[in-house]
Amino acid sequence: MDFVAVFGTGALVAFGLYWFVWVLGPAEQKGKRAVDLSGGSISAEKVQDKYKQYWSFFRRPKEIETAEKVPDFVDTFYNLVTDIYEWGWGQSFHFSPSIQGKSHRDATRLHEEMAVDLIRVGPGDRILDVGCGVGGPMRAIAAHSRANVVGITINEYQVNRARQHNKKAGLDALCEVVCGNFLQMPFPDNSFDGAYSIEATCHAPKLEEVYAEIFRVLKPGSLYVSYEWVTTDKYRGENPEHVDIIQGIERGDALPGLRSYADIAETARKVGFEVVKEQDLAKPPALPWWSRLKMGRIAYWRNHILVTILAALGIAPKGTVDVHEMLFKTADYLTRGGDTGIFSPMHMILCKKPAATGSTQSSSPSADC
Numbered sequence: 001m002d003f004v005a006v007f008g009t010g011a012l013v014a015f016g017l018y019w020f021v022w023v024l025g026p027a028e029q030k031g032k033r034a035v036d037l038s039g040g041s042i043s044a045e046k047v048q049d050k051y052k053q054y055w056s057f058f059r060r061p062k063e064i065e066t067a068e069k070v071p072d073f074v075d076t077f078y079n080l081v082t083d084i085y086e087w088g089w090g091q092s093f094h095f096s097p098s099i100q101g102k103s104h105r106d107a108t109r110l111h112e113e114m115a116v117d118l119i120r121v122g123p124g125d126r127i128l129d130v131g132c133g134v135g136g137p138m139r140a141i142a143a144h145s146r147a148n149v150v151g152i153t154i155n156e157y158q159v160n161r162a163r164q165h166n167k168k169a170g171l172d173a174l175c176e177v178v179c180g181n182f183l184q185m186p187f188p189d190n191s192f193d194g195a196y197s198i199e200a201t202c203h204a205p206k207l208e209e210v211y212a213e214i215f216r217v218l219k220p221g222s223l224y225v226s227y228e229w230v231t232t233d234k235y236r237g238e239n240p241e242h243v244d245i246i247q248g249i250e251r252g253d254a255l256p257g258l259r260s261y262a263d264i265a266e267t268a269r270k271v272g273f274e275v276v277k278e279q280d281l282a283k284p285p286a287l288p289w290w291s292r293l294k295m296g297r298i299a300y301w302r303n304h305i306l307v308t309i310l311a312a313l314g315i316a317p318k319g320t321v322d323v324h325e326m327l328f329k330t331a332d333y334l335t336r337g338g339d340t341g342i343f344s345p346m347h348m349i350l351c352k353k354p355a356a357t358g359s360t361q362s363s364s365p366s367a368d369c
């Protein structure tokens with residue numbers, strides 16, 4: 001009888017663990033599993049130290065004076081978070097407005113397709129994805145437009161993930177991924193028929209530098225669209241709650257200081273672009289982009305327990321718990337940014353490189369990471 005009880009309990013515990021890790025583990029269909037979480041290109045034993053370094057650097061983003069160091073720390077950030085993002089969010093590392101009756105997956109795809117529709121490219125064109133992550137948008141955009149997409153990211157781990165996903169999706173003939181810094185891109189002047197950036201240029205210490213670089217590589221007459229992270233006209237610098245929310249977003253998302261919506265078009269014009277259109281895609285009638293974060297709260301608690309158990313068992317790197325906790329808090333700041341209306345991750349700007357213009361620079365540095 002005792003044996004039956006012990007065996008029964010053991011079987012129940014084993015089944016419970018299996019369900020918790022393997023069934024609940026992959027938060028996104030076809031995504032990463034909790035047991036596969038890593039520190040990207042950082043070896044498991046160094047994850048905790050790297051997290052501490054990251055934290056001490058980005059804790060006070062407004063005080064970051066050494067702008068040259070930012071890309072390195074952004075690279076560290078993506079080593080730390082890429083697997084968790086894929087596991088808990090999917091292959092597209094951005095937000096999108098919710099759409100009544102549509103899944104998050106469909107809403108995400110439509111937001112991505114809108115970007116490529118705006119730059120009016122098609123089969124045979126060669127376009128640039130500035131800050132491509134693991135390539136969720138790139139694949140949706142290539143499949144939708146049949147254009148050839150070249151993505152660039154500073155993070156080598158993401159390059160490898162993106163290449164694997166491209167191959168698996170049968171889109172590797174249309175999608176290419178390059179490791180490099182978008183502030184000094186390894187591409188010749190006037191070499192792309194269009195470009196887009198989705199929630200990526202917010203990592204540039206100076207927006208002007210990345211816009212100038214995009215301007216350089218675009219062919220005259222072609223279009224560039226960006227979804228920018230900004231503070232909106234509702235943000236008040238003298239309101240301590242507003243400041244707290246924005247600093248929380250900056251710390252947890254590796255941002256060297258969020259920009260005001262009012263600076264975006266001015267910067268685009270400064271580097272030579274004509275501004276064709278500008279619109280905050282988060283504004284009503286769009287439904288809240290942050291409702292997905294709110295709905296996920298219970299799942300994030302479960303994820304936190306899971307990550308803690310896996311780290312204690314030595315399956316996930318030790319620092320993963322700290323990184324997850326940081327993201328947990330960041331989700332809350334982002335939600336507050338959405339609820340108060342002081343922050344938007346989708347301030348859209350559509351720009352054109354004038355038809356008859358030279359480029360600002362003539363160099364094309366080589367690819368490196």
Ligand SMILES: C=C(CC[C@@H](C)[C@H]1CC[C@H]2C3=CC[C@H]4[C@H](C)[C@@H](O)CC[C@]4(C)[C@H]3CC[C@]12C)C(C)C
Pocket residue numbers: 084085087088089092093094095199200202253254296299300303304324327328330331334
């Ligand atoms: C554009 C950027 C990233 C935007 C978003 C894709 C990510 C911002 C915050 C991230 C997350 C927060 C909470 C995590 C949760 C605790 C975990 O269990 C599962 C993953 C999260 C949901 C994670 C997913 C990605 C984000 C929503 C920035 C960096 C410029």
Ligand SMILES: C[S@@+](CC[C@H](N)C(=O)[O-])C[C@H]1O[C@@H](n2cnc3c(N)ncnc32)[C@H](O)[C@@H]1O
Pocket residue numbers: 071074078091092093094130131132133134135136137152153154155158180181182183197198199200201203204
């Ligand atoms: C939030 S992710 C968005 C990724 C992708 N656009 C998407 O929506 O899935 C930001 C991306 O910008 C890239 N990035 C940030 N700074 C960069 C830099 N200086 N050079 C190249 N890529 C950079 C990151 O590596 C990451 O891939």
